[in-house]
Amino acid sequence: MGKSLSFITPSGRVTLGNYIGALSQWTAEPGNVYAVADLHGITTPWNPETLRSYIIEIASVLLALGLDQQGSMVYVQSHVPAHAEMAWLLECIGHMGEFQRMTQFKSKGKDRGDVSVGLFTYPALMAGDILLHDVDSVPVGEDQKQHVELTRDLALRANHLFGPVFTVPQPRVPGIGARVRSLKNPAEKMSKSVIDDGTVLLLEDADAIRRKFMTAVTDSGREVTYDPEAKPGISNLLEIAAALSHQSIEQIAAQYQNAGYGAFKRAVAEIAVETTRRVRQEALTLQSDPAEIVRRLDTGRRMAEAVANPKLRQVKQAMGFLLP
Ligand code: ATP
Ligand code: MG
Numbered sequence: 109m110g111k112s113l114s115f116i117t118p119s120g121r122v123t124l125g126n127y128i129g130a131l132s133q134w135t136a137e138p139g140n141v142y143a144v145a146d147l148h149g150i151t152t153p154w155n156p157e158t159l160r161s162y163i164i165e166i167a168s169v170l171l172a173l174g175l176d177q178q179g180s181m182v183y184v185q186s187h188v189p190a191h192a193e194m195a196w197l198l199e200c201i202g203h204m205g206e207f208q209r210m211t212q213f214k215s216k217g218k219d220r221g222d223v224s225v226g227l228f229t230y231p232a233l234m235a236g237d238i239l240l241h242d243v244d245s246v247p248v249g250e251d252q253k254q255h256v257e258l259t260r261d262l263a264l265r266a267n268h269l270f271g272p273v274f275t276v277p278q279p280r281v282p283g284i285g286a287r288v289r290s291l292k293n294p295a296e297k298m299s300k301s302v303i304d305d306g307t308v309l310l311l312e313d314a315d316a317i318r319r320k321f322m323t324a325v326t327d328s329g330r331e332v333t334y335d336p337e338a339k340p341g342i343s344n345l346l347e348i349a350a351a352l353s354h355q356s357i358e359q360i361a362a363q364y365q366n367a368g369y370g371a372f373k374r375a376v377a378e379i380a381v382e383t384t385r386r387v388r389q390e391a392l393t394l395q396s397d398p399a400e401i402v403r404r405l406d407t408g409r410r411m412a413e414a415v416a417n418p419k420l421r422q423v424k425q426a427m428g429f430l431l432p
Contacts, residue, residue, distance in 0.1 A: 110244030111139035112280070115185065115237050118149040118162035120300030122169050124308040124380060125288035127387075128351045129249040131173060131310075138179035141241050141412065142170050146186045147195075148234070151227040152216065152301075164395065169310065171404055172390035183408030185237065190416040194236030195229070197423060198262050201269065202232050206261065210254060235259035240416040242275040250287050251297065253279045270426040288348060291324035294340035311388055314381045321345075321377035322370075332364040332372045342369070349376045352383040 114134055116126065134142060144166045149159055163184060176182040185191050207213070210231055217223040226233075238246055238259050246256050256279035263274035288298045292306030299307065308320050327339040334357050336343040350357045364372040394401055425431055 111137070111141065111241075112245050112247055113141040113238055113241050113243040114247055115143045115145035115148070115234070116166055116170075117145045118159060118166050119152070120162060120303065121165055121312075122310040123288075123298050123300045124310060124348070124384070125298035126300060127310050127384065128288050128348065130247070131169060132351075133247055134173065134175055136173075136175050136178040136180045140175070140180035141243065141415075142175045142180065142182045143237070143408075143412070144170070144184045145234075145237070146184055147191060148185070148230055151224055151230045152220075164398070164401065165311065165391075167401055167405060168391040168394045169387065171394055171401065172387050176404055176408055181408040181411040182405065183412045184405055187405070187409040188412045188416055190240055190413070190420040191233065191236055194240050194416075194420055194423070195233035197427065198232040198235050198239070198266075199229055201265055202229075202235075202258075202262055206258060207231060210258065212251065212254070231255050231258050232262070235262045238277050239263055239274045240419050241412075242415070242419065243277055244275060245278045245280045247280045250281060253281060266423070270423075273423050273426050288351075289340070289344040291320055291341075291344070294325065294344045308380065310384055311391055314385075317381050317384075318374075318377040321373050321380065324373055326369045326373070330368060332361055332367060332369070334358070334361050342372075345373065345376045349379050352379050 114130060116122075116130065122131070134140075144163050146159070146163050149162065167182070167184065170176070170182045207228060213228055213231075217227060234255050235258060238256070239262075246259075248256055256277060260276050260278075263276045266274055267276070290296045290298050290302065290304075290306030291308065292304060296302070296306075305320050305323055308317055324345060325341045327341045329339065332342055332346070333339065334343050334346050346357050346360050349355075349360045353360070364375060367375070421431060
């Protein structure tokens with residue numbers, strides 16, 4: 109399969125959706141690349157103190173998961189200036205039309221008065237993240253697939269214009285749990301930039317997690333059956349339980365079919381609390397030792413620069429820049 113790359117944006121606290129759809133699927137293998145995408149974290153208005161706390165929280169989770177072991181790396185995107193520079197190069201070969209088609213820009217920009225230029229161009233930054241590392245596949249949730257398709261188009265275009273400089277990556281979307289929905293509004297996906305009781309945070313305490321599950325919206329009827337159209341709330345809980353316990357949706361549904369919604373919600377809450385207990389404890393322990401976080405992130409930065417800097421040079425050379 110080759111090495112893979114995943115970035116996560118510090119746009120909020122880490123959610124259970126992030127954990128199921130992304131973090132828990134990530135593995136520490138030689139060459140794998142994981143980063144806190146802080147440059148992406150300023151595409152919408154931000155508060156400096158809050159941003160810093162989100163960066164530390166995400167870093168602590170990545171490190172708690174051991175994603176900087178076995179020859180893979182964890183770093184902070186802005187610590188490697190090649191990312192910002194590569195984004196500019198790709199913006200200049202991207203087309204307005206293809207960027208305007210990005211649905212995430214449309215959805216994130218739609219209720220805002222002033223939308224930053226960065227929110228519009230950020231797919232170029234993301235493409236650069238991927239292409240700097242020459243990765244073959246990028247595991248993403250459904251919501252990010254379109255950006256990987258754009259990355260492929262930009263890579264193919266650059267290779268056509270300047271010779272074979274980029275590896276053309278494939279998106280890889282996990283089957284189950286690819287789109288965890290809000291517990292309060294199952295029509296919407298769970299997002300870390302939406303803070304309400306429908307969003308379960310990975311690092312909040314067990315009782316808060318239980319309370320959110322107990323107040324999850326359910327549907328009419330009383331049977332626990334999987335039917336995303338007629339029973340979106342229950343189906344979302346089934347998907348969460350299945351993904352976290354590594355069972356099939358059918359297995360979970362059979363187990364709780366006649367248990368009643370209350371007992372089912374309590375059971376899903378326990379699954380969520382138990383399957384995330386270890387990573388939660390390790391991340392919080394790390395947060396009490398910021399120097400250790402900084403040290404491990406700096407090792408990651410050096411590993412990233414060893415790949416990204418020569419790639420950037422190669423691309424600039426091919427594009428016709430006079431190198432220093
Ligand atoms: P934001 O609201 O700022 O977009 P987010 O929660 O959507 O935050 P991202 O930083 O966009 O998080 O994505 C991080 C990773 O988590 C990506 O791989 C994304 O596909 C995945 N992901 C995000 N939300 C979900 C979800 N509800 N279910 C499954 N995977 C998700
Ligand atoms: Mg998102």
